[in-house]
Amino acid sequence: MNLILLGMPGAGKGTQADLIKNKFHIPTISTGAILREVSNSNSPLAKKVRGFLDAGTLVPDEIIVEMLVQRVEEDDCKHGFILDGFPRNLDQAKALGNAGIAISNVIFLKISESEIISRMSGRRVHLPSGRSYHIVHNPPKNEGRDDETGEELVLRDDDKPEVIKKRLEVYFQETEPLLDFYINSEIIFDEVDASKSVEDVTNEIFKILT
Template identity: 45%
Template sequence: MRIIFLGPPGSGKGTQAHLIANKYNIPNISTGTMLRQTLTRSTHKSYELHKNIMHTGDLVNDEFMVQLINTRINQNDCRNGFLLDGFPRTILQAKSMKQCKIFVNYIIEFFASDSVIIDRIAGRRIHVGSGRTYHIKFNPPRNYGLDDITGEILTTRKDDHEEVIRKRLSNYYQHTEPVLDYYREESKYKKMKYFSVDGNRDISKIYKELINIISS
């Protein structure tokens, strides 16, 4: 089972990717998480450049991303399938996947209003040491601004500030929406199914719809 989740940041795809990957016992490959882990570990100048690009809401270049994903998909745990969360983000990346003979069964688009997206992302708080995530409105910590387990101070990612969120949304509409058109057309002729899911709704309702889609 090979699945791609596409949609703007904050549309709910990350939450659902975690749930679906656990249910079907396949790796959840989040490009955002992979980039942050890879770039944090490296001191190479090009990696530092990509790190700065991420923090300003711009896109990391296609060649770097394709190389990163190809390496990950070729690992043993992906033999029985995988879920790509947020990749491909450009037409070139989508076509590169096809050239590399990386085919998928489901393309699932998440959509949500900009106001909902900004509210979700700007309210997110992170415990750096563990990666635990909170939200000041939807999932607040027991003590304001502090991690439930360690009591350490929570932080806001640099790319979670509103001005950067708006830049990320602008990049999504410019570069990634054409990818949706590409896959809609591909799904007419290839053995893949394309679905759109309303990410404005409650998590449980979205999850139930996804299960119905994948099980059909």
Template identity: 40%
Template sequence: MRLILLGPPGAGKGTQAKLLMERYGIPQLSTGDMLRAAVGAGTPIGLKAKAVMDAGNLVSDEIVIGIVADRIEEPDAKKGFILDGFPRTVAQAEALEAMLAAKGLRLDAVIELKVDQADLVGRIVKRAAETRARGEPVRKDDDPEVFKTRLAAYNRDTAVVAPYYKARGQLTEIDGMRSIEAVSADIERVLKAG
């Protein structure tokens, strides 16, 4: 089971990925985590990434794809994986497809959690207020201004990935504004139909 979860920050991708990990016994692959692990392990691609990051530059698509290619060879990813937050650009989507094809693999599903972005901001503001009311620190991601910045970056840079997969007939859209259970049931239907 190899799938991509798309959608803006706060859409529920992480929540659904955790449920899928438990159900199918496959890992959720975060490019940030993979990058840190590759750098920490001192792999050839990790050393390349470290040099780029140490110079204060963004890691290239080539390096990110190399890290994903290495990671999906790990034993826990043999049955499949969930990509959340990747690909972030059409160039990354094309590179991912080429890399998978070279390994004789393909994606089983690309699922976009469709959400009302104004409602998402409202959810985050409410969650931050409830957290403060309990006397707990608000997570950086739950700060409404930080969230709005992340949402703007998503709309500017990453929202183009869903139309890419839609044009190729690979995208399934799911209403992400419903309950966790309802969204999970819809994802399960898509995966069983695939």
């Protein structure tokens, strides 16, 4: 299975990608990780990538797709892969298809905007360890304190309501049009209610994929 997970920021794509990866033994392919790997190599492609990164400009879609083509040809992708963070817009989705990267399934994690804001703005993080809590769904034993160290928990800038709203604006503008694109394609498209518990969402996804 070659899978794309779609959904708003905070819908649980990363969590579900990890669970799918462990269940079906297929890799999650992150464009960010590939960029880091390629830029550290000595290939002609790496020189191109470093040129854009050093200039502080976005790496063009065609180069990212070229890197993805190379990555999905590696042995660990024989039985499938999960794309993480790509495509983010229609141009990228079309470039993916034109490059011959076959996608078998698209799963859309559906959730309301208000639920996303509540979910993300309720997160609290222990920065030294990365441990994450939620003031409603997974509160620490002592309010505002890490369970293991007793140190202070913080609300990250990314999880502040005004920042979340800006990220959602970008999602609605650029990424949401992908839903119609994939619904009208020959790729299997499924919608899962992402407002449910992680376990319920996972079980529904596993049913779809088996």
